[in-house]
């Protein structure tokens with residue numbers, strides 16, 4: 504395998520098995536249908552009780568996309584009927600109204616993110632109306648650290664629209680690219696030019712966006728190291744502040760569009776590892792810092808700075824600098840994390856609409872974390888964000904003796920330690936350089952639920968592979 508030391512390649516192959524990405528702990532398959540509207544109301548009420556009002560993060564899901572990318576594993580609906588946006592927004596406004604009523608008005612919104620699907624399926628005027636509606640219902644922070652971010656599909660973004668987004672207050676954008684190679688683009692049904700992508704990046708810069716992220720995927724059909732190297736060079740030439748390089752999660756049982764992909768076109772494990780190594784080498788050479796779990800950032804970007812300060816946080820939106828806020832998810836499939844609870848809206852549009860039309864908060868499953876969940880969630884956050892676990896602090900915070908409490912987990916960790924993925928130092932568990940690409944395997948040792956079945960709703964494979 505080119506470039507990758509044989510011992511590390513062997514390791515990566517050994518640990519290439521399905522596992523959660525830990526955007527939450529416990530992970531979504533553990534959410535239960537017994538958690539509904541009443542439990543969500545209770546969690547929201549309790550979360551208002553802090554002496555210093557806890558801040559809020561808002562997430563708005565816009566499910567629509569103009570055309571189907573075959574690799575896509577997101578919750579999305581393919582349509583070119585723009586009228587569907589209005590019908591959707593009518594329900595979204597009702598959901599905002601019902602949800603905002605649960606939260607004290609002195610709780611500041613420090614972050615608002617639009618994800619999808621394709622949020623720019625909505626016109627700038629529609630996006631402005633949604634943000635205005637949220638501003639009427641919530642108190643937006645005036646702090647310079649307040650983030651308004653949006654996922655943009657450059658194929659359908661008019662660079663002239665960026666000025667309007669900036670005027671609404673958007674200051675961060677994330678652009679889907681995946682790969683610029685024509686053969687790969689044809690194989691995944693996503694034809695996107697370098698020029699249209701660059702034009703959106705430049706418009707974001709020109710209008711003062713604080714950061715621009717670009718998403719790439721390795722492991723797509725027809726990818727090979729030579730062509731992927733060209734994609735990486737082209738993207739690096741645009742100098743995004745952040746880069747996400749995701750491992751392609753191929754779960755055709757779960758995502759119908761992926762059945763359009765000919766499995767014979769997928770790179771084998773060796774090639775996939777070379778693609779990953781290529782990305783790491785090129786990004787590191789270009790001065791990007793590895794944040795963890797597929798994410799890279801320039802050293803002066805807020806994510807890299809937050810990691811330095813130890814204040815990085817990971818949630819359903821990926822890595823964020825806004826720890827200690829409650830997350831309110833709005834729209835179909837959106838997930839909330841309020842106090843010690845997780846809850847999720849229905850993943851199909853009809854159920855979400857019906858709940859709202861009947862005057863209900865559209866929650867279909869969730870869970871309340873117990874003390875053990877909180878402890879493990881805390882530990883997994885530390886692993887994912889800081890690459891180390893501070894044992895003594897956890898012992899104090901949760902009143903446990905770490906070694907006896909985690910005897911099982913430490914036994915599972917022993918082979919990873921022998922393989923050099925982690926080091927057990929006095930008072931700390933430290934992720935070694937070999938373990939940085941295998942964070943989810945390390946976290947899996949501490950996941951109490953992995954040996955248990957998921958909630959009955961799902962029968963298809965639950966998790967993608969590590970590499």
Ligand SMILES: C[S@@+](CC[C@H](N)C(=O)[O-])C[C@H]1O[C@@H](n2cnc3c(N)ncnc32)[C@H](O)[C@@H]1O
Nearest residue numbers: 574575576619620654655656679718749751752
């Ligand atoms: C909601 S999309 C981004 C915004 C917009 N819809 C677009 O595609 O430009 C989120 C990102 O998820 C990633 N993604 C989607 N399906 C994936 C899969 N099966 N495996 C890995 N990453 C995937 C892609 O990198 C994609 O850019």
Ligand code: SF4
Nearest residue numbers: 568571572575577620
């Ligand atoms: S990758 Fe983006 S544009 Fe493509 S189908 Fe998925 S959400 Fe839609």
